[in-house]
Amino acid sequence: MNAKPVPQLEPDHEELSEWIEAFDQIVEEEGPSRGSELLAALTRRARQAGVDIPVQLNTPYVNTIPADEEEPYPGDRALERRIKSLMRWNAMAMVHRQNKKDPGIGGHISTYSSLATLLEVGFNHFFRASYGDQPGDFVYFQGHASPGVYARAFLEGRISEEHLEGFRHELHGGPSLSSYPHPWLMPNFWQFPTVSMGLGPLNAIYQARFMRYLENRGLIEKTPRKVWAFVGDGETDEPEAMGSITLGSREKLDNLIFVVNCNLQRLDGPVRGNGKIINELEALFRGAGWNVIKVVWGSGWDDLLKRDRSGMLLKRMEECVDGEYQAFKAKDGAFVRKEFFGKYPESLALVEHMTDDEIWHLNRGGLDPQKVFNAYKRAVEHKGSPTVILAKTIKGYGLGSAQARNATHQEKKLSDDAVAAFVKNFEIPIPESAAKQGVPYKPAEDSPEIRYLKERRKELGGFLPARDVPKPNIQAPPLSSFSESLEGSKGRAVSTTMGYVSMLRHLMKDPNIGKLVVPIIPDECRTFGMESIIRQVGIYASQGQLYKPHDQDMLLYYREAKDGQMLEEGITEAGSMGSFTAAGTAYSNYRVPMIPFFTFYSMFGFQRVGDLIWAFADARGKGFLVGGTAGRTTLAGEGLQHLDGHSLVLSSTVPTCASYDPAYVYEIAVIVQDGIRRMYQQGEDLFYYLTAYNEDYPMPEMPKGVEEGILRGIYKFQSAASGKATAQLFGSGSILNEAVRAQGILAEKYGVQADVWSVTSYNQLRRDALETERWNRLHPTQAEKKPYILSALGTAKGPIIAATDFMKVVPDQLAPWLSGRLVSLGTDGFGRSENRQYLRRHFEINAESIAAATLSRLARDGKFEAKKAQTAFKDLGVDTEKIDPARA
Numbered sequence: 101m102n103a104k105p106v107p108q109l110e111p112d113h114e115e116l117s118e119w120i121e122a123f124d125q126i127v128e129e130e131g132p133s134r135g136s137e138l139l140a141a142l143t144r145r146a147r148q149a150g151v152d153i154p155v156q157l158n159t160p161y162v163n164t165i166p167a168d169e170e171e172p173y174p175g176d177r178a179l180e181r182r183i184k185s186l187m188r189w190n191a192m193a194m195v196h197r198q199n200k201k202d203p204g205i206g207g208h209i210s211t212y213s214s215l216a217t218l219l220e221v222g223f224n225h226f227f228r229a230s231y232g233d234q235p236g237d238f239v240y241f242q243g244h245a246s247p248g249v250y251a252r253a254f255l256e257g258r259i260s261e262e263h264l265e266g267f268r269h270e271l272h273g274g275p276s277l278s279s280y281p282h283p284w285l286m287p288n289f290w291q292f293p294t295v296s297m298g299l300g301p302l303n304a305i306y307q308a309r310f311m312r313y314l315e316n317r318g319l320i321e322k323t324p325r326k327v328w329a330f331v332g333d334g335e336t337d338e339p340e341a342m343g344s345i346t347l348g349s350r351e352k353l354d355n356l357i358f359v360v361n362c363n364l365q366r367l368d369g370p371v372r373g374n375g376k377i378i379n380e381l382e383a384l385f386r387g388a389g390w391n392v393i394k395v396v397w398g399s400g401w402d403d404l405l406k407r408d409r410s411g412m413l414l415k416r417m418e419e420c421v422d423g424e425y426q427a428f429k430a431k432d433g434a435f436v437r438k439e440f441f442g443k444y445p446e447s448l449a450l451v452e453h454m455t456d457d458e459i460w461h462l463n464r465g466g467l468d469p470q471k472v473f474n475a476y477k478r479a480v481e482h483k484g485s486p487t488v489i490l491a492k493t494i495k496g497y498g499l500g501s502a503q504a505r506n507a508t509h510q511e512k513k514l515s516d517d518a519v520a521a522f523v524k525n526f527e528i529p530i531p532e533s534a535a536k537q538g539v540p541y542k543p544a545e546d547s548p549e550i551r552y553l554k555e556r557r558k559e560l561g562g563f564l565p566a567r568d569v570p571k572p573n574i575q576a577p578p579l580s581s582f583s584e585s586l587e588g589s590k591g592r593a594v595s596t597t598m599g600y601v602s603m604l605r606h607l608m609k610d611p612n613i614g615k616l617v618v619p620i621i622p623d624e625c626r627t628f629g630m631e632s633i634i635r636q637v638g639i640y641a642s643q644g645q646l647y648k649p650h651d652q653d654m655l656l657y658y659r660e661a662k663d664g665q666m667l668e669e670g671i672t673e674a675g676s677m678g679s680f681t682a683a684g685t686a687y688s689n690y691r692v693p694m695i696p697f698f699t700f701y702s703m704f705g706f707q708r709v710g711d712l713i714w715a716f717a718d719a720r721g722k723g724f725l726v727g728g729t730a731g732r733t734t735l736a737g738e739g740l741q742h743l744d745g746h747s748l749v750l751s752s753t754v755p756t757c758a759s760y761d762p763a764y765v766y767e768i769a770v771i772v773q774d775g776i777r778r779m780y781q782q783g784e785d786l787f788y789y790l791t792a793y794n795e796d797y798p799m800p801e802m803p804k805g806v807e808e809g810i811l812r813g814i815y816k817f818q819s820a821a822s823g824k825a826t827a828q829l830f831g832s833g834s835i836l837n838e839a840v841r842a843q844g845i846l847a848e849k850y851g852v853q854a855d856v857w858s859v860t861s862y863n864q865l866r867r868d869a870l871e872t873e874r875w876n877r878l879h880p881t882q883a884e885k886k887p888y889i890l891s892a893l894g895t896a897k898g899p900i901i902a903a904t905d906f907m908k909v910v911p912d913q914l915a916p917w918l919s920g921r922l923v924s925l926g927t928d929g930f931g932r933s934e935n936r937q938y939l940r941r942h943f944e945i946n947a948e949s950i951a952a953a954t955l956s957r958l959a960r961d962g963k964f965e966a967k968k969a970q971t972a973f974k975d976l977g978v979d980t981e982k983i984d985p986a987r988a
């Protein structure tokens with residue numbers, strides 16, 4: 101039913117005037133909160149009466165905090181402005197100089213120029229580096245504003261001029277600075293990699309949640325610590341940036357503050373030329389339950405707004421779109437007078453006493469310390485939900501002709517004239533010639549600027565950002581404590597997933613490290629048979645369990661608890677990565693070495709959240725990623741979008757990720773035990789990716805002496821039954837069983853003896869071989885070393901038939917060292933919904949295909965009769981003329 105159009109009441113309509121008058125009187129006499137109560141009551145009444153009231157998520161396009169509620173600025177404004185000018189110069193000079201000497205090396209100057217005030221107010225008054233013994237606030241910086249953060253560190257004396265000269269020159273041998281925040285490259289400085297747009301905001305939300313998790317579990321003290329995330333307005337286009345904001349309000353994360361730098365531009369041009377990004381974000385965040393603080397206008401506008409009795413200035417503010425706002429700041433005062441104020445006589449009259457220059461200097465809220473301070477103060481004091489500050493700024497602020505231009509993002513160096521003008525404008529005391537070279541400037545240590553800046557940081561607990569890593573003090577449980585996993589299943593058919601789950605349960609009972617384990621699940625507990633973990637340790641729920649679960653009388657009921665240990669994230673692999681990252685870097689950020697196990701549907705891991713995993717590696721994250729339902733033919737029935745045959749290819753691309761494809765539960769135990777030892781006892785920066793399959797089969801007991809092989813990537817699982825083998829069968833994961841079956845077929849039907857090897861990690865073997873080969877290359881005078889794969893194989897003879905539930909390129913990683921011997925059988929191509937038997941036949945990795953491939957290869961080598969090999973295909977039911985599964 102369409103609502104009838106209602107004639108709009110003009111402000112001077114008699115009936116409306118009476119209402120307004122009455123309302124004004126109440127507000128005046130009884131205060132604003134009485135006014136809002138009254139409105140709320142009226143709204144309820146109207147709804148009861150069937151009056152349609154539209155939900156209003158937007159407030160007028162002015163500051164949320166009225167000028168008369170502001171508190172005075174606590175710092176020395178003049179001195180802070182001066183310091184900020186020095187930051188601006190040094191940030192800009194650093195990029196300018198590097199591009200002069202090395203054209204094309206890049207860098208950004210216009211982002212920080214819009215962000216400087218937002219950061220400096222934080223640095224001088226809010227960002228705490230520590231709370232007594234406890235670590236301080238976490239600040240996620242806009243990645244490409246890094247020159248500003250370096251400029252501050254330079255003035256603070258934390259980095260030298262040589263460092264500035266080494267910006268984006270990390271391989272020149274001298275001190276250097278990475279382009280963006282990379283803990284991998286600057287492990288004592290950066291904490292959070294943010295430059296891949298959208299990942300910073302997402303990780304910040306989950307960081308704030310994980311902070312609460314640690315507090316509620318009693319693992320860290322409760323402090324007023326905050327997570328600050330500086331986010332670009334263009335960055336909010338990324339689904340990751342906005343996708344988890346409701347978690348913030350659901351979890352009442354008042355330890356989380358987003359500051360969106362609304363400079364109205366992204367890389368190519370305006371963020372919302374035809375609309376207003378601030379309004380769009382206001383509605384989104386308010387709708388999601390956040391406390392929204394808009395910081396639109398600087399103090400210069402206060403008087404104009406106060407005098408705007410006609411409301412025409414506000415009307416003009418409301419009707420202009422961001423494309424126009426951008427243009428105003430790319431032009432000049434006369435243009436603003438004409439095009440902005442000039443549209444209505446009433447708004448024009450408001451500025452008649454002002455010169456064009458004064459109009460030009462009417463600043464934006466995000467560039468006004470007074471406004472920014474008040475917004476931050478409210479955000480810090482706010483209780484019950486996260487806060488987002490939407491701060492309007494100017495991209496390329498102060499860069500003369502580059503300011504607010506569409507191309508400003510890409511500006512790397514300014515013209516000589518522009519640099520000279522900048523130095524003059526911001527009163528940097530260096531000669532013009534030095535300015536043109538981009539020479540940095542730092543006042544003397546005892547200058548008021550440096551003293552002030554250092555005092556402020558001292559007051560706030562030290563410098564920031566700073567990353568430090570306490571000495572590891574964890575003892576990994578000995579392998580013997582995993583005895584249940586090592587003993588095998590005694591004939592019972594179980595899957596590696598089941599074995600992994602019981603190992604995890606066991607680990608969580610470990611008196612020393614059990615409480616540090618963080619099981620993370622994106623709504624797949626039941627898929628992996630992990631219900632028992634829910635019961636054992638409970639699902640973390642900040643409010644506890646506010647309902648009686650319907651299955652309460654069952655053994656494995658759905659248990660939520662305030663100190664629950666498991667993070668049940670719901671259907672968000674990206675969000676789960678946020679938790680995995682917070683947990684996997686807690687050893688540094690919280691000085692508590694949490695050990696996360698993120699178990700997911702392997703298809704929805706690396707290919708879905710690969711960039712988050714890359715950032716995790718950059719952050720020197722530790723922990724275990726476990727790809728459940730792994731293997732293109734082991735997960736039956738699910739089809740093309742579920743069957744994973746390539747996560748091991750993707751995982752192999754991450755330098756600090758050790759990838760394993762275990763076949764048996766004892767292999768998992770060995771890998772996990774050693775992983776905990778390496779990461780948490782030895783302090784190595786690496787993490788693990790393990791596949792876990794859902795096929796049930798008996799788990800053998802661990803053979804003697806295979807630990808090293810499991811860890812390095814290969815060991816002989818089963819020698820040929822009789823005589824010397826003439827072929828070698830490699831199997832991994834669930835397909836190892838097919839290799840074992842093929843060994844039997846070959847021996848029984850064709851009299852061919854073969855050894856079977858379990859290859860737990862082609863990638864670890866390849867990395868070892870590459871490393872060895874490199875060493876040999878670089879040391880031609882010394883005795884050649886042997887890659888592990890070759891010493892493991894020893895004198896094993898014959899072709900190598902490697903079968904995997906992953907793509908052929910996985911075993912092919914070893915091709916250079918197995919010259920002419922390697923035949924890879926894998927699952928290239930799209931999956932199908934089928935059962936295992938048919939899938940394995942289709943992809944030619946079943947035992948029959950392995951056996952036939954072995955005979956075929958032996959025939960080519962002249963070791964088996966070709967005709968017999970050809971008939972073997974037929975006899976074993978392998979269709980030689982069917983379509984190549986890689987293309988099917």
Ligand SMILES: Cc1ncc(C[n+]2csc(CCOP(=O)(O)OP(=O)(O)O)c2C)c(N)n1
Pocket residue numbers: 210211214242244295296297298331332333334335336361363365366367371495509
């Ligand atoms: C995922 C990703 N895509 C693209 C880029 C390249 N990039 C760097 S900065 C930028 C524009 C950022 O605009 P905005 O978020 O508004 O930040 P501003 O510089 O305006 O403060 C882009 C597209 C990136 N860093 N990450």
Ligand SMILES: [Mg+2]
Pocket residue numbers: 332333334335361362363364365366371495
């Ligand atoms: Mg922007």
